[in-house]
Amino acid sequence: MVYMSLLLRSSAAMSVVLAFGVQASAADSVTFGTNWLAQPEHGGFYQSVADGTYAACGLDVTIAQGGPQVNNRALLLAGKIEFHMGGNMLEAFSAVEQEIPVKVVAASFQKEPQVIMTHPGQGLDTWEELKNAEQFILGDAGFQSYYQYMITEYGFDASKRVPYTFNPAPFIANPKSAQQGYITSEPFAVEREDGFVPNLFLVADHGFDTYSTTIEVMQATIDNKPEAIKCFVEGSIKGWYTYLYGDNSAANALIQKDNPDMTDEQIAFSIDKLKQYGIVDSGDTETMGIGAMTDARMESFYANMVKAGVVKDGIDIKASYTLDYVNNGVGLDLKK
Known part of the structure; x- marks a missing residue:
């Protein structure tokens, strides 16, 4: 399974000396490994480095960029970094299945930012019409996860899938095609390269209800460094x-x-799309605060993935996350 392989692809010493919730007298140095090059989708983390929010509660945070030649997940598993930016909950479920003691402690994104794009005015302007696309240009990870859900739940056709090479040219050339993309990325490229605004169908808004851009830690960090x-x-x-x-x-x-x-x-395009589609702040975050997670959402997503044949039944998904650090309304006073 692609997500298992991603799991395998993917310390600074720290002494927290005061009680839970109390600012330390000296900053503790920790590293947060992201899942790609720096971008607005990582904005909240860069913001707290820039304005001293982490430092105010006792952490000196270094952000280590991800990228094509970087394996931050492996560094987390090896104890070389303390925090890691996960993808979605499929990776976390896979970790439990493999008995790897990684846990999600917060969900930066309430919605997976994955979209399907189509050309406007080609009879592919609604979710139902989307099934009529001549081909679906999808990467392996997408085909084996959300597209399997689309097949099971909505009757999409597996035979229409063609591989995505991270080049929008085939999509631009075929007005009857559909292509995967991140809400903040591929649509921007299409607008700039071909001058049209594509239809965007956020898969999360049609029931693919995973959390995304998670914060992951090892169980040992939970046991030994909860203040951090x-x-x-x-x-x-x-x-x-x-x-x-x-x-x-x-x-x-x-x-x-x-x-x-x-x-x-x-940057401006990405921030606009994060806000327009409620990627970070929507649903439960309106009362619980950004980062919110619930058992009900986890169970719903897991059930959908079992039904679609993406993951096995019987995984103890509660071992993949903890709610101890979220859902307390932190930061709601900062929303303007």
Whole structure:
């Protein structure tokens, strides 16, 4: 399974000396490994580095970029970094199945930012019409996860899938095709390269209800350093509120320092889409705060994935996450 292989692909010493929830007298150095190059989808974390939110509760946080040649998940498993940016809950379920002691402690995204794009005015303008596309340009991970759900739940056709090579040219050339994309990425590229605004169907809005862009830690960190987790999770939550609704200029400067290819135009597009589609802040976050997770959502997603044949039945999914650090309304006062 692709997610198992991703799990395998993917410390600083720390002494927390005060009681839970109390600021440490000296900052503890920790590292957060992301899952790709610096971008607005990581904005809340950069925000809390830039404005001192992490430092205020006792952490000196280094953000280690992911990328094609970086294996931050492996560094987490080896104890070389304390925090890791996970993908969605399929990775966490797979970890439990493999008896790897990784747990999700917060969900930065309430919705998986995965979309299916189509050309407007081609009879592919609604979710139901989407099934009529001549081909679905999908990567292996998408075909083996959300597209299996679309097949089971909505009757999409597996035989129409063609591999995605991360080049939009085949999609642009065929107006009857559909292509996968991240809400913040591929649609931007299509608009710039071919001058049209594609139809966007967010798979999360049609029942693929996983959490995404999670914060993962090892069980040993939960056992030994809960204060550091509390600081990092709550600091990240506050960072996301400020990044989305406040002055995010310092965070964007750090993002562009780490990733000079990230343009102002791309940043503005990404933030707009994160807000427009409720990727970070929607549903439960409106009362529980950003980062929220619930047992009901976890159980719903797991049941859907078992039904679609994506994961096995019988996994103890409660071993894949903890609610101890979220759902407390942290940061709601920062939302403007």
